[in-house]
Amino acid sequence: MNKKIKIIILIFVLVVISRFITISIINNIRSDISTNLISDYQKHEEALGEQVAHIVEAQVENLREKLLIIADNDFIKNSDPTLCKDALQGIYEVLDTKIGNLGRVGLDKKFYCSINSALVGVDATTLGTYIDDIFNDPEHKPVTSRIISPPGAGFAIAVHVPVFNDAQEFVGTIGGAIYLAELNETYLRNVSIGDTGYVILLDDDGTLLSHPQKELIGRNFFNDSDIRKTISTIDEVTSKVQEASDKGIPTTLQYDFMGSMKQATFVPIHISEERRWVVGVTLSLDEIQDDLVAIGIEDNLNKVTVVTGFFAALVPFLILIYLILSVFNVLGRVNRSLNKISTGDFSERIKLKGPKRDELVTLSNSFDKMAAELQSFNEDMQAKVQHKTEELSEKVAELEKTKLATLNILEDLEFEKDNLKEEKDKIDTIIKSIGDAVFVVDKDLKIILYNNIAAQLSGFSAEEAVGKYYKDVLKFISEENDKETDSFVMDALNKGTIAAMANHTVIVTKKGDRIPVSDSAAPIKNKDGQVIGCVVVFRDVSKEREVDRAKTEFVSLASHQLRTPLSAISWYAEMLMDGDAGELNKQQLEFLSEIYQGNKRMVALVNALLNVSRIDLGTFAVEPIPTKIVEIAESVIKELQPQIETKKQKLKTDFDDLPEMNLDVNLTRIIFQNLISNAVKYTPDEGTVTVKVKKKDEQVVITVSDTGYGIPKEQQERIFQKLFRADNVREKEADGTGLGLYIVKAILDNSGGDINFVSEENKGTTFTATLPITGMAKKDGTKGLS
Amino acid sequence: MAKVLVVEDSLGLQKAIISKLTQEGFEVIPSVASQEAMQKLEENPDTDFIWLDHYLLGEETGLDFITHVKGNEKFKHIPVFLVSNTATAEKIKTYMHLGIDKYYMKSNISLKEIIEDVKNLLEGNPK
Numbered sequence: 001m002n003k004k005i006k007i008i009i010l011i012f013v014l015v016v017i018s019r020f021i022t023i024s025i026i027n028n029i030r031s032d033i034s035t036n037l038i039s040d041y042q043k044h045e046e047a048l049g050e051q052v053a054h055i056v057e058a059q060v061e062n063l064r065e066k067l068l069i070i071a072d073n074d075f076i077k078n079s080d081p082t083l084c085k086d087a088l089q090g091i092y093e094v095l096d097t098k099i100g101n102l103g104r105v106g107l108d109k110k111f112y113c114s115i116n117s118a119l120v121g122v123d124a125t126t127l128g129t130y131i132d133d134i135f136n137d138p139e140h141k142p143v144t145s146r147i148i149s150p151p152g153a154g155f156a157i158a159v160h161v162p163v164f165n166d167a168q169e170f171v172g173t174i175g176g177a178i179y180l181a182e183l184n185e186t187y188l189r190n191v192s193i194g195d196t197g198y199v200i201l202l203d204d205d206g207t208l209l210s211h212p213q214k215e216l217i218g219r220n221f222f223n224d225s226d227i228r229k230t231i232s233t234i235d236e237v238t239s240k241v242q243e244a245s246d247k248g249i250p251t252t253l254q255y256d257f258m259g260s261m262k263q264a265t266f267v268p269i270h271i272s273e274e275r276r277w278v279v280g281v282t283l284s285l286d287e288i289q290d291d292l293v294a295i296g297i298e299d300n301l302n303k304v305t306v307v308t309g310f311f312a313a314l315v316p317f318l319i320l321i322y323l324i325l326s327v328f329n330v331l332g333r334v335n336r337s338l339n340k341i342s343t344g345d346f347s348e349r350i351k352l353k354g355p356k357r358d359e360l361v362t363l364s365n366s367f368d369k370m371a372a373e374l375q376s377f378n379e380d381m382q383a384k385v386q387h388k389t390e391e392l393s394e395k396v397a398e399l400e401k402t403k404l405a406t407l408n409i410l411e412d413l414e415f416e417k418d419n420l421k422e423e424k425d426k427i428d429t430i431i432k433s434i435g436d437a438v439f440v441v442d443k444d445l446k447i448i449l450y451n452n453i454a455a456q457l458s459g460f461s462a463e464e465a466v467g468k469y470y471k472d473v474l475k476f477i478s479e480e481n482d483k484e485t486d487s488f489v490m491d492a493l494n495k496g497t498i499a500a501m502a503n504h505t506v507i508v509t510k511k512g513d514r515i516p517v518s519d520s521a522a523p524i525k526n527k528d529g530q531v532i533g534c535v536v537v538f539r540d541v542s543k544e545r546e547v548d549r550a551k552t553e554f555v556s557l558a559s560h561q562l563r564t565p566l567s568a569i570s571w572y573a574e575m576l577m578d579g580d581a582g583e584l585n586k587q588q589l590e591f592l593s594e595i596y597q598g599n600k601r602m603v604a605l606v607n608a609l610l611n612v613s614r615i616d617l618g619t620f621a622v623e624p625i626p627t628k629i630v631e632i633a634e635s636v637i638k639e640l641q642p643q644i645e646t647k648k649q650k651l652k653t654d655f656d657d658l659p660e661m662n663l664d665v666n667l668t669r670i671i672f673q674n675l676i677s678n679a680v681k682y683t684p685d686e687g688t689v690t691v692k693v694k695k696k697d698e699q700v701v702i703t704v705s706d707t708g709y710g711i712p713k714e715q716q717e718r719i720f721q722k723l724f725r726a727d728n729v730r731e732k733e734a735d736g737t738g739l740g741l742y743i744v745k746a747i748l749d750n751s752g753g754d755i756n757f758v759s760e761e762n763k764g765t766t767f768t769a770t771l772p773i774t775g776m777a778k779k780d781g782t783k784g785l786s
Numbered sequence: 787m788a789k790v791l792v793v794e795d796s797l798g799l800q801k802a803i804i805s806k807l808t809q810e811g812f813e814v815i816p817s818v819a820s821q822e823a824m825q826k827l828e829e830n831p832d833t834d835f836i837w838l839d840h841y842l843l844g845e846e847t848g849l850d851f852i853t854h855v856k857g858n859e860k861f862k863h864i865p866v867f868l869v870s871n872t873a874t875a876e877k878i879k880t881y882m883h884l885g886i887d888k889y890y891m892k893s894n895i896s897l898k899e900i901i902e903d904v905k906n907l908l909e910g911n912p913k
Contacts, residue, residue, distance in 0.1 A: 560841070563871035564796055567892035571802040574896050580809055603893040621875065 029335065038285075042265055045197075045281040046250045049267030051388045052199055052279040055395065056269050059183065060159060062399045063176055064142050066099060067161040069407065071174045074417050076104060077165050084113040097398070099176035101150055105131060105160070106172045118151040124175075127158065131173070134160055140170050144271050147180065147207050147218055155180040155218050157209065180217055184210040196284035204245050204275050206238065232256045237264070244268045245276045254285060261285035347375065436519065436539040441470050443493065443532055457517075457540055459510030475508040476501070479516065492521035492534040501538065503780055516541045551613075559610045566606065569599045601735055608739040611670075611785040612722060615746040622751045622779035624662035629700060629771075630655045630693055632665065636672040637691065640680055647685045654692040658700065662775030666785055667747045674740035675704040675767050681736070682729050682765075683708030698773050705766035711759040719757070720745045728761065743785070744769070751776035788834040788908055789813045793823045793851060794869075795843045799892070803837065806897045810905075820846035824854050827861055835904055838886070840870040840877065849877075852884045865907055869900060 070076060075087030084104050092102055092115045103114030109131055111119045124131040130145040137143075140162035147155055160175035183201075201210035206222035221227055222238045231237055233255045240251040244266035252265045262282050269277040340348040349368045431438050437454035439447055450465045458465075458474055465473045476486040491499035499521050506514040519538040523531045573596040575581065577589060584592065614620040633655065644651050672691075679689045683706040692703040711719055715726045723738040730736075748755050752772050759765035790807055794800040795818045804814045815830055817823035819842050827833055836855065840848040848868065855861045868881050868889045878889050887907065890900055 560871045563891070563893040564799065567871065568796070568798045568802065570893065571799065571806070571897050574898065575802060575806060578898065580805065606893070623875075 032335070038263065041263060041283055042252050045252070045263070045265035045283060046267060048199070048388070049250065049265050049279045049281045051392060052201070052281070053267050053269040055392055056183070056201065056277065056279070057271070058392070058396060058399065059178055060144060060157070060271055063099060063159045063178060064144075064161060066095075067159060067174055067176055068142070070102075071161050071163045074414075074421070076174055077163055077171060081112045088113055088115055100156060100179050100182075101158070101175070101177040103176075104163070104172065104174050109135065109172075116150070122151060124173075130158065130160060134162060134173055140173075142272075144275065146203055146205065147209060148177075149218075150177065157203075180209050181214075184214065184217065196287050198282055200280040200282070201269075202241060202245075202278045202280065204271075204277060206241065209277065230258050240264070241266050241278050241280070244278050248276055434537070436537050437517075438535065438537050439465070439470065439474070440524070440535045441489065441533055445470055445489070445493075447473065448533065449535075453539075457509070457515060457538075458507060459513075476505050476517070477508060477514075478502065479504045479506045479514065488521045489534060489536060492523045492536075493531055496523045496525065496529075496531045498522045507538070516545050518544070555610060555613045559606055562606050563603070566599055566603050570596065570603070573599065605737050605739075608737050608743065611743050612739055614785060615743065615750075620750070620779075620785050622664045622667060622747075622776050624664050624751075624776045624778055626660040627663040627665055627668070628660050629658055629663060629668065629702075632663070632668045633672050633691060633693055633702075636669060636676055639673075640676055643677070643680050644689070647680065647683070647687075649680060649683060649686065650688040652688065652690040654690070654694070656694050658693065658695060661700065661771075661773065662778075663771075664751065664776055667751065667776070670785060671702070671744050671747060671769060674744050675702070675769070678740060679704050679706035679708065679765070679767075681733055682706065695773065699770045700773055702769040702771070703766060704769075705764060707764040710761040710763055710765050711757075712761050716757075716759060720755075747785070750779055787811065787813050789815065789830060789832060790835045790837055790904070791815045791817060791823060791827060791830070791833050792837040793817045793820070793842060793848070794837070794839045795819070795841060796839070802897065806901060807837075810901050819843040820848070820851040820854070823851055827855070831860055833861075833864055834908060836864055836866040837900075837904075838866055838868050838870075840868065840872040849880060849884070852881065852886060856885045867900065867904065869895075 070088075070091055073087055073091070075083045078084065088102055088104065092098065101114065101116045101119060103111045103116065103119050105124045106112045109123060109125050111122050111124060114120050127148045127150055128145045130143040134140055134143045142159065142161040145158040145160070148158055149155055150158070156177035156179050158175050158177045160173040162170055163172050163174050165171045198212045199210070200208060200212075200221075202221050203209055206220045208216050208219055208221050211217055216224075216227070219227065221241070222234075228234050236253060237255050240253045243249075244251045245268055248268045248270070250265055250267045252263065254261055254263045256262075261284070263285055264280055264282040267279045267281070269279060271277050337348045349372075351368065431449070431451050434451065435453065437457045438449070438451045439454050440449035442448050447465050447468055447470050450462045452462075454474075455461050455465070460473050470489070471484075471486065475484070477483060478485045485502045485505045488499040488501050491497070501518055501520060503518075505517055507517045508514055517538040518541045519536075521534050521536045524533040524535055526532050573592055576584065577592050577596065611620070633653075637651065637653070676689065676691060683689060687707040689707075690703070690705045692701070694701050694703070709728050709732065711726050712728055715724075718724045719726065720741050722742045724742075725736055725738040745755055747753075748769055748771070753770055753776070755767065755769040757765060757767045788811075790812045792800060792803050792807070792814055794803060794816075797818070800816055800818070804816055807814050815826050815833065817826050821844065823842075838848045838851065842848060842851070848870070852866060855864065855866065862885070866886045868878075868886045869892055870889075871892045881889060888903060
C-alpha cells in the first residue's frame with residue numbers, strides 16, 4: 001500500500017475518531033449545561049416555595065397567637081353575650097390587621113357572639129369538623145380548619161383556640177378566619193417566576209387554597225376532573241405533593257401539562273403538628289430550553305460540530321492533533337468553568353483570546369455570554385428573593401406591631417376590667433352585707449339585682465326574681481286597704497328623687513304571708529343624669545311596728561295615768577280657792593294658788609312630753625283644714641293677756657288680712673302659743689312684744705319679736721335642741737321645759753314650713769316662722785299634738 | 787233642778803265633780819261603769835245631761851256607753867260632754883261621730899269652766 005494512502009487513511013480514521021470524540025464531548029457539555037440549568041431553576045423554585053410557605057405559616061401562626069391572647073380576656077371568658085360582643089368589637093377595632101369572622105363559640109358549639117352578626121347562633125360544627133376536634137381533644141389544642149365557607153363570607157381557613165375560665169375549665173373556643181381570596185390576592189397570585197411560573201397552595205387533602213385561576217380555589221387537586229384532564233401524569237404529581245406533605249421535605253418533578261413540559265417543586269408548610277400544607281412552584285421546561293437558545297449556547301455547540309468535521313478533512317495530522325489538543329484545552333476550561341458555575345460561582349468566565357473567527361474563541365465567548373446571562377438571571381432571582389424576604393420581614397414586623405398594639409390594648413382592657421371587677425366586687429360585697437332586702441330594677445321595671453335578704457323575706461329565690469317584671473314577684477300593698485302601694489318605685493324612676501314607702505306597707509310573700517316593710521326607692525342615674533333604673537331597699541319592720549305600738553300605748557297610758565292625779569289636784573285646789581270648803585285667809589289662798597300654778601306647769605310638761613314622744617316616734621299627724629291664721633293668733637294672744645298685763649308689757653300686733661289657708665288648728669295654735677308665751681316670759685316687766693302675720697311672696701311670715709333677755713350668742717345654735725334652755729333665762733325663770741321650740745320646729749319641718757331667729761343678749765329676740773301661702777302639707781299619722 | 791248623770795271611774799275625781807255640781811245646784815246620779823250607768827239612766831229617764839269619761843270600770847268604755855245611749859230612742863236626745871284625759875285625735879273623732887256635744891281634757895280645764903258650758907247648753911244658750 002502506498003505510504004501516502006496509508007497516511008491519508010490513518011488521518012481519515014483519526015479524523016473520524018476525533019470527530020466522534022468531539023461530538024461526544026460537545027453533547028456531554030450540552031447535557032451538563034442543561035442539567036445544571038434545570039437544577040438551578042429547581043433550587044430557585046424551592047427557595048421561592050419556602051418563602052411562600054413562611055408567609056402562609058406566619059399568617060396562620062400570627063392569627064393563632066392573636067386568638068390565644070384574646071382568649072385570655074376576661075370578657076371573652078365571661079359567658080355574657082353582650083359583654084363578649086362589646087369586648088370583641090373593642091378588640092377588633094384596635095387590630096391593625098383585621099381578623100375575619102372573629103367569633104366566640106360556647107359549650108353548645110354555637111357562636112354566641114361575633115363581629116360577623118350572620119354567625120351568631122350558628123352551630124359551628126356545620127362549618128367543619130375542626131370544632132368537634134378541639135372539643136373532643138382532651139388538651140383542647142388549637143385547630144386549623146380545612147377550607148370552609150362561613151355565612152356572609154367567601155372561602156376561608158378558620159383557626160380556633162380554646163377558651164378557659166378562671167378555674168381553668170374549658171368553656172368553648174374563640175376563632176377567626178383567613179380569607180383565601182385575600183391570601184391569594186395579597187401574597188400568592190402576584191409571585192412571578194420567569195414568564196410562565198406560578199404558585200399554588202394546597203391543604204393536606206389536596207384542596208386548592210390558592211391558584212392563579214381563581215375559579216379553581218376550593219377544588220380538589222387530586223381528583224377534580226378538570227384538573228385531571230390537563231395533566232396526563234396526575235397520579236405521579238399527586239404522589240409528589242403527598243410526599244412533600246407526609247415527609248415534610250421539598251419534592252420536584254417534571255410533568256406534561258397539555259403537551260408542554262413543566263417542572264414543579266412542592267414545599268411543605270407546617271400548619272400544625274399533624275398537618276402540612278403544600279406550596280407548589282411551577283415553571284415551564286420550554287422556558288428553560290428557550291433560555292438556552294436565547295443565550296446562543298445551542299447554536300454555537302452545533303457550529304463547533306460542523307467546523308471540526310471540516311477541518312478534519314483538510315488539515316494535517318499535527319494540525320489535527322493540535323486542534324484536538326486545543327479543543328480539549330478549551331473544553332477542559334469550559335468544563336471547569338461549568339463546574340464552578342454549577343457550584344454557584346456565576347462570576348466565572350473563560351476569556352479565551354485569539355482571532356475572532358476562531359470557533360473555540362467564539363465558543364468561549366458564547367459560554368461567557370451564557371455565564372453572564374446566568375449571572376444576571378441569578379442576580380435577578382436573588383433580587384426577587386431579597387425583595388420577597390424584605391416584604392416578609394415587613395409583614396413579620398407589622399404582625400409584631402399588631403401583636404404589641406393588641407397586647408397594649410388588652411393590658412388597658414385588663415386594667416379597666418380589674419378596676420371594674422374591683423368596683424363590682426365592692427358593690428356585691430356591700431349589697432350582700434346589707435342586712436336589708438335590696439333589689440334593683442332597670443327602667444323597664446325588670447329586676448336586675450336581688451340580694452339574699454330580699455329572697456329570704458319574699459320567699460322568691462334570685463332565680464325566680466331576676467329578669468322578671470318586679471310587680472310579678474314583689475307585691476307591696478297597704479295593710480289598711482290591700483291597694484298596691486308601690487308608687488314609690490315609679491316616683492323614684494319618674495321624678496329622679498328618693499321616694500319613701502307609704503306607711504303601713506306590707507309585702508305579700510310567696511306563701512301569701514304579709515310582712516310589714518318599710519324603706520325607700522332611690523333612682524340610679526347615668527353620667528348624663530338620666531334615670532336608668534332604681535334601687536329599692538326594704539326591711540322587715542314587724543318588730544318595729546310592735547315596739548312602736550307598745551311605746552305609743554305606753555305613752556298614752558302613762559300620760560293618762562299622770563293626768564288623772566294632776567286633774568284631781570287641779571280641781572280640788574280650784575274648789576278650795578273658790579271657797580267651796582269655806583273661806584280661806586289671804587296667805588292660804590296665796591299658797592294654794594302656788595299649788596295650782598305648779599300643777600298647771602306639770603300638766604303643760606306632761607303635754608309637751610307627750611308631744612315630743614309623738615314627734616320622735618314620727619306618729620303625729622298634720623291634718624289641715626281651711627282656717628284663718630290670724631284668728632288663731634288673736635285667740636292665743638287673748639289667752640296670754642293676763643300674763644302680759646301682769647308684767648305691764650306692751651303688745652303690738654300687725655296682721656295682714658289673709659284669706660283662709662289649710663292649717664292644722666292644734667299645731668298652728670302650738671306654734672303661736674310657744675312663740676308668744678316665750679316672748680312674754682323672757683321679756684322683763686314693761687317690755688314690748690310684737691306679733692306680726694304678713695304675706696310675703698308665696699309665704700305667710702309669722703314674726704314674734706321682743707325686747708327681752710335674748711339668747712347668748714354661743715348658745716344660739718342649740719336653741720332648737722330638745723330640753724335645751726339658755727343659761728341666762730334658767731337663772732331668771734325656773735318655769736320652762738326646754739321643749740317648746742323643739743316642738744315648734746318639728747311642726748314646721750313636718751308641714752312644709754321653716755323657722756329661724758336673730759337675737760342679741762339683753763336687747764331682744766325675733767323669731768320668724770314661715771308657712772307656704774297654701775298652708776300646711778298633710779302628713780299621715782296616728783296622733784295629733786295637744 | 788237639772789239631773790246630771792256623772793259616769794267617772796276615778797272616785798277621787800268623781801267626788802270633786804259631784805261636789806261642784808251639787809254646789810252649783812244640780813242633782814247628781816253617780817256611776818262608775820257603762821252597764822251600771824245605763825241601768826241608772828233607765829231608772830232616771832228624766833236625766834238632763836251626761837258627764838262622761840272614756841276609761842270606766844269593767845269591760846266597756848265610754849265608747850260603748852255612748853253607743854248604747856245614742857242607739858236608744860228614749861235617751862239619744864240627752865246632751866253628753868266627754869271629760870277625759872284620753873285625748874287621742876282618733877278617739878275624739880269617733881266620739882264626735884257618735885254624737886257627743888263637747889270634749890274637754892280634764893287636766894287642761896277647770897271644773898268651773900265645764901259647768902259654765904253645761905249651764906249654757908241646758909239653758910239653750912251653748913257657747
